[in-house]
Amino acid sequence: MGWFVRRLAQSLVMLWVVVSLVFLSIHFVPGDPAELLLAQDGGSPDPLMVQMLREQLGLDRPLPEQYSHNVMGILRGDLGASMVDGSSVGQEVMRRLPRTLELIAAAGILSLLIGIPAGVLSALRPRGRFSRGAAVVAGTAQSVPVFVLGTLLVVLFAQVLGWLPAGGFVPFSRDPGKHLQLLVLPAATIAIGLSAIVFRITRASMLDVLPLDFIRTARAKGVPARRVIIRHALRNALMPVITVFALQLGGLLAGTVLVETVFNWPGLSGMLVAGVNARDYPVVTGVLVVVSAFYIGLNLLVDIIYGITDPRVRK
Amino acid sequence: MQLNRRNLLKIATMSGAVLALGGRFAQAQGGQTLRVGLSTYPPHLRPWVNVGYSGHLLCSLINRTLINYNEQGQLVGELAESWENETPETWRFTLRESHFHDGSPVTAQDVEWTFQQIQADGSGAYMFDALRPITGFEVIDERNFRLTTDEPLATLPALMTFPFLSILKAGSTDAEDQGIGAGPYRIAYAEKGVSIELEPNEHYFKPGLPTLAGITITPYVDESARVAALNAGDVDMIDYVPWSAMAAIEADPALALHKVDAGAFMYLSFNGGGVFADPRLRQAVAFGLRRDEFVKSIFFGFGAEMTGLPRAAGSPYRHDDQAAFWGYDPERAKALLKEAGHENGLTVSLLSTSQYSMHRDTAVLVQAQLAEIGITVNLTMPDWATRVNLGNQGAGDFAVQGIGLDNLDPDAVTTLVDPSLSPTYLRSRNFEVEGLSEALAQGRSEMDEAKRVDIYRRADQMVLEATTFCGLCYRATGFAAKASVQDLAMLPDQLSPFSSVLFDKLKLG
Secondary structure: OOHHHHHHHHHHHHHHHHHHHHHHHHOOOOOOOOHHHHHHHOOOOHHHHHHHHHHHHHHOOOOHHHHHHHHHHHHHOOOOEEEOOHHHHHHHHHHHHHHHHHHHHHHHHHHHHHHHHHHHHHOOOOHHHHHHHHHHHHHHHHHHHHHHHHHHHHHHHHHOOOOOOOOOOOOOOOOOHHHHHHHHHHHHHHHHHHHHHHHHHHHHHHHHHOOOOOHHHHHOOOOOOOHHHHHHHHHHHHHHHHHHOOOOOOHOOOOOHHHHHHOOEEEOHHHHHHHHOOOOOOHHHHHHHHHHHHHHHHHHHHHHHHHHOOOOHHH | OOOOOOHHHHHHHHHHHHHHHHHHHHHOOOOOEEEEEEEOOOOOOOOOOOHHOOOOOOHHHHOOOOEEEEEOHHHHHHHHEEEEEEEOOEEEEEEOOOEEEEEEEOOHHHHHHHHHHHHOOOOOOOOOOOOOOOEEEEEEOEEEEEEEEEOOOHHHHOOOOOOOOOOOOOOOOOOOOOOOOOOOEEEEEOOOEEEEEEEOOOOOOOOOOOOOOOOEEEEOOOOHHHHHHHHHOOOOOOOOOOOHHHHHHOOOOOOOEEEEEEEEEEEEEOOOOOOOOOOOOOHHHHOOOHHHHHHHHHHOOOOEEEEOOOOOOOOOOOHHHHOOOOOOOOHHHHHHHHHOOOOOOOEEEEOOOOHHHHHHHHHHHHHHHHOOOOEEEEOOOHHHHHHHHHHHHOOOOOEEEOOOOOOOOOOHHHHHHHHOOOOOOOOOOOOOOHHHHHHHHHHHHHHHHHHHHHHHHHHHHHHHHHHOOOOEEEEEEEEEEEOOOEEEOOOOOOHHHHHHHHHOEEEEE
16 A cells, blocks of 8 residues: 555646646746737837737746746646637637547557457468568658658548548537548558557567467467467467557657648647647646656556565565 | 458449539539638637738638728728827817627627727737827717827828728627627638638628629648639638739639739838948849849749839839839949959858748849859758848848738838838848938828828839839739639738628629
């Protein structure tokens, strides 16, 4: 129990450090939200109006006061209001987070469906045509930037073939069919690169597992080949795949900026970029706090699971 | 059904077919609802606050101003039926019979309330400064009111056309939401960052308008995504057409490009706190630039050289000699440098931004061309937010600027050319031109058109000779639409980005 409390305390300290770093870094970057708000498309902000707006937004207060206000708000679960439109940052994050998670989940599932079977097949005949061809395809998929890949998919499937929309978002509740159509291309764009990683890790891991004694034993006992591969080899080879896959997915939470931009998907990354461009401090802090809390929470969960399954970790 | 490989393949194939057919079906359902791809989702729906060109498009679809410009650039009544200058300091307006979205009539009291909201301290309204000269508002009756200004103000009718001076129903908003307007459409559904759906206002004052069953606005922030959406048939029309795509759109018979070459423009402003306190050096810069290259290389030929001040073609305020003042003349530029004591060269810093390609590329081209006459330019190009901040602090010897004017009155350029105004990132600073502010003030208060023409000719000459503003080039602005979109009219010159005030007539063929 003491170990668990210590880990929890560590996580809270980490979160506080993140909040402080984010707050300080965004406030020390040049750029004034009040000036930007008044300078839309060539607006010429009068210094007096800038000053009035700064007072309205509380930007004229000393930095320590702004910091404590910020931290106290987060402790109360209040991420503040956007300086641009006054909307609740917490509500906006909660509206956008599921969209990004949906995109990542769809891409993740698609990449597993492609990467694992390809990796297994490739490991069974490592010098075969399929293996060599798949390695070339995986290398290409990994090296093509997502915005290039996304643009190519738009040109092919939206402009040339006309099968799918070029981009956009419709809530599932308003039009489920259209929602799924719009999900296909951005999810596929992420999935193509991700499946290449899954393929490589699965292949390497399977190549490590296949020569091991227990596989040979299973085969010697007459277990059918498919069962040996799936139940015995793949099951044991999946651990590194899951680890790498989880890390990749975690990175995507705030890293889908380009895909969200190309496909006009209104997720969390777009909100973060708009927040940084407008120097909308509460938005930037809010998004990063949520993303960090997500990571730290996941880490804590993994540590707890390790602690339960392996008592040595707790010592 | 048994879950085996064959059945999984069947399901996958059928799902693909359904999605693909769904896509085609969705495209076929255009109907009479216009689908617009907008360059950005308006940051908010607060009235009277500048939310940029895209925000203005929405604003002008749901709201109306008192006066407007027509396609020829002439002032025409919108909610105001007529207006007259009773005395030099008073203007009488008569409202036409019109109604807000809820069916209630637009009255003089609504106009008074709107002005009060804008003029309130801390309103943050775009017109807060511009309406300062208005010191009195008198409601004569339901449809007539009188405005009093602190001094004669010839620009007042033009002020009433300003974007973000929409007349809203009294008390309909606490300035946090859009309130009740009198535009051709009203908002039926809006999800931030996703889409806005508009439905027709059955009380709109123009007979037979609007004709569309509705408008769906979807933001496409990335310009390539916006063009792709138009090409793919996801939308019927887009704003802010990228210059790189204009030629292809023009060549596509299924699409139409609606553009104005002299839309917005690029220019340089100077900081008189350094070497550019000397007007000869500012002139040297102005004469040392080949402006045709800016149009060709940055705007793909969709624009025009700017060798004078931004005066609209055909305007009585435009004079040929002044419009061609800054021709490319490297010998003269070098002579001016020598005269100013810099015959061995000069090193200056140029402030721009790397965030927008037109600003970045303009800075790079200025650097390259000025090197030819002996001026070494060091570039400072942070992101836009930092650039605005540095500009307001007075950083850099000179700066790249891009803007469009928001009305056609000759006084509209004042904010860009008079360095004695309060210092902002948009104009030259730290020096003055003797007599310029007085001439511009005289132009604002003069009611006689012929006299105004003379006054602004004199003021423009001062600006050109002192080079408080260095024009580079106009850049085309426009909309692209499917050929089926009809009656898409454009306002002239720098007003073209605000053409959405004419979109109440849009039809789908």
